[in-house]
Amino acid sequence: MQDKDTILRDLPNFTGTTHWYRIYPKVLLTDGTKYLADAADAYWLMDAVASHIMGREKVDSFAVVKLDVVGSAAVLTLDDGNGNVFASQDIPFTTFPLDEILVYCEWDGQRWTILLPSEH
DSSP: OOOHHHHHHGGGGGSSSSOOEEEETTEEEEEHHHHHHHHHOOHHHHHHHHHTTTTGGGSSSSSEEEEEEEEEEEEEEOOOSSSSEEEEEEEEOOOOOSSEEEEEEOSSSSOEEEEEGGGG
């Protein structure tokens, strides 16, 4: 796991993607979210996000995901981009190194892509 300062320094450098990484048949990561998953040992986070968005394309094609970490616990919240929360999950224990992270999910008609805001 990378330290907090390294991750925070590196994340803004992702302003697009050249590769997509399939974690489920209809869920992809970008270069930035793959970096985040690797650097923060956070594939569990990508799995949690995927579990909440799969099937959501019947209702919406965009989601904002926020993870708020307090101590060793966290809350994962997903909303429709207009503040209407459609999923929330308490995470009783995590070693996630950042205090918070925000990612987006976009449906392109065939699959969901989880991306950093700087990659949007």
